Amino acid sequence: MASVKVAVRVRPFNQRELDMGAKAVIRMDGKKTRIVNLSKTAGDVGFKDFTFDHSYWSFEPSDPDFATQEQVFEELGTEVVASAFEGYNACLFAYGQTGSGKTFTMTGPPDDPGLIPRICEAMFGKMQEEQEDKNYRVDVSYLEIYNEKVRDLLASSNPSGGLRVREHPRQGPYVSDLSHHLVTCYDHVAQLMERGNRARCTAATNMNDTSSRSHAIFTLTFRQAGLGAEGLPCETTSKVHLVDLAGSERADATGATGQRLKEGAHINKSLVTLGSVISALAEKRVGSFVPYRDAVLTWLLKDSLGGNSKTIMVAAISPADCNYSETLSTLRYANRAKNIVNQPTVNEDPNVRLIRELREEIYKLRGLLGEETQPKVLAELQQKEAKEKSLTAEWAEKWRETQAILREQQALGLRKAGRGVVLDSDRPHLVAIDQDDRLSTGVTLYHLNRNGDTVIGAAEGSDIVLPGLEPHHCIVTLKDGIAVLTPKNGYCSVDGLATETSSRISQGSLIGLGRAHVLRYNDPAEAAQLRKEGRVMSRSSLFGGSTSDLNLNVEERELETERRRLAREYEERKRQLDEERRRLEERQREAEEQLRLREEKLEEQRRRIENKKEEELEKVVEEQSQLRILQDETERRRALLKDLMDQMDEEQSAETLEAIQQVIILQREELQELEKRVVERLATLQERQKRVAELDAQLEAAREEVETARLALKERTEAELQAMHKRRASLSLALNGRGRLGPPSSDDSFHTATDQPQTLWPPDSALSDSGLGLASPGEALARKVAQQKEKILTALEDENCDKEALNDHIAHLQELQREQIRLETKMNGNFKGGPARRPLEAEVDEPPITVRANAFRRHSAFELSSPNRMPLTPVMFSSVTSLDRVTPLGRSLVYCSPLLSPASCSEFSS
């Protein structure tokens, strides 16, 4: 039993009262509120005194007894909080004439909040402190009663006739279809409060610029559960009503007419009924009728007035003499309310109460048992113990479920986005898209079980029960962040495509179940990752991305996802390399252009030198012929001189001798002259030859210079190409190391020579045999060659080897090897100015070598080499027809390259 607590609060003069020069008629002294008796007749005392639980003097802020919002909360609000935590219902309502300060006390301005915000904040603070031991669930509803109709202040729309009030046999009156909002923190409550206050009906009256024209009931439903001492379960649910009533008023004082007058009539009807209820309850007449149902307000507050609630009434009054009669009426009202006695009880969960009572009985029975065993008591004890145990287990299970639901609900969040409200969750979930039911307005969000299966079907007990589906329609498995849909007995589709096998679903996937249900899969972690990577997936891209996926099993899907990721990575790397290759080609083009100019200059220079040399050579030839003439003449003169000398020896006549001597002297002089000229000519010739040699040297130097420039360019190009090949190889290696990779695009060529657009790594050879791995074309071809050889060897081992097939194998091997040589030649002779290309045509056109004899059984190998050719991989086969020297002896084994010319083939016998 607990009486309704009553507090009176007087506000400061308002502007209107100040303007009127109003006089204060209220005094307060401790718990006593005194009103100057303005209607006193002879013999009346000067004051009418009322005593309440609290009298709050909020008239003059400078007064030392001034009651602040804080003080009012400390004395009233904390009691409400305590009642809720103890498991009691609580009600705090403000009553008073319009403009007397009810809203100020209950809600207050933002900078000086009133009781409702302070109570809510305190409740969440306390929950935070005690969270270790207990679990809490709080939901909020906010309604107003306007013109006797109930409106949901937190709903986007309300039915025109208002919401209906009903009465539950045990739980009492309630408003059907009123929205309840789960709240997890004070901020959330504050948002809802603000939203509701904005929706509340207010209007300006003579008494108050923003007069509340409705009764507002803000309700917190507070549920707490936990294990108490000795593992005793405890679970309570409290309802906390915080009520701001519309002002009681006189039509003449408020100046109300028309709509306001009608409002006033309804408001007064509610308040008159409230007064009647209070009077009836206060008089405590047994069996007297309490007219709760005469007004919606009293009906809804039935429990708070004389029922199961700890109730506090705050009577707000004006201090001014002009409001004397209203204030006196309020004080009388409040005074009567003091007499209402409620019967608050702890709202314990019925099962928990039963468990507690059973434990008490068990305790008593154990005491009764004493020393002697009394079979009847023992049987009763055992029965009660078993019941208590099963009830406790049942409750614990329910409690665990409740905790899970709470956690789930806490994962949910509502936030405003412009005019929209976003319902979000931080856990993977499915959102129902109700296509068939055009009247459905809510959004249903289903959380998936963490790291496990979520069964969807029509059967009771399924995790998600959806009507119209097969009993066990499908399962969604969530493991390590990957969700997989596995159809069981019903039709399932993912992104519009039917699936009968397990299919991975990812952020945004649309899941169709049966005919009517469509659910969208959301994975906040995956979505966040995609956002981080800057990948915006349109519905079509999601659709396109998963079309082929649907036929794959889970493992293949994972591989497919990995393959796509690697393919993207590969494409990116390839793009970078192509870019680099383009830059390299550009540089190469520039270098070639410079080289060409340099070559032209040098060529010009060489031509000039060569012309000079030609001229010099002509002169040398001229010189040489002149020299030869001189030398001939010199020889002739010498011979003549010798003849003359011989004649002188034979001649006796002095005269003739003298004449001969003179001729000889003359001839000698001429000979000397000739010899001198020969020497000079020889010197000139040597000079000219030296000049020619110099010109030759210059020519050689010019040639070398051009060659060096060409070589440098070639070397640099080759080095860059090598580096790029390495990078390319490392690219393919890296990708292979990480898993399978999809086929590169068909333009996956890679060459550096600007004037030779050959495809060095043709796309088909860049693929491994599986078509998934990525290897260099050379590697892929070598592998094919090795495989083909192996095939031939295996065929040869077979006694019943099919000759035709063997010939085909060999022919294919030859083809592969030709391809290998072509490829290697391309790679070696890829650059302009590089090594000369080999005359492949002759090799390619060689007649194919075929097996003529029967299969042979023993094989060994020796190396083949050809001086003119690149090293060749020896190919084994038994006998050949095109090579005469390779004899098809029964046990002869010959290794030979089919690309070698017959003359280059060797013969080997074992």
Ligand SMILES: Nc1ncnc2c1ncn2[C@@H]1O[C@H](COP(=O)(O)OP(=O)(O)OP(=O)(O)O)[C@@H](O)[C@H]1O
């Ligand atoms: N304790 C107080 N201290 C300072 N100002 C107050 C106090 N109480 C009320 N007021 C002021 O008085 C005016 C009227 O108060 P309020 O709106 O709370 O009245 P009300 O009783 O809710 O009126 P109505 O029934 O018309 O809604 C407001 O401007 C408010 O700020």
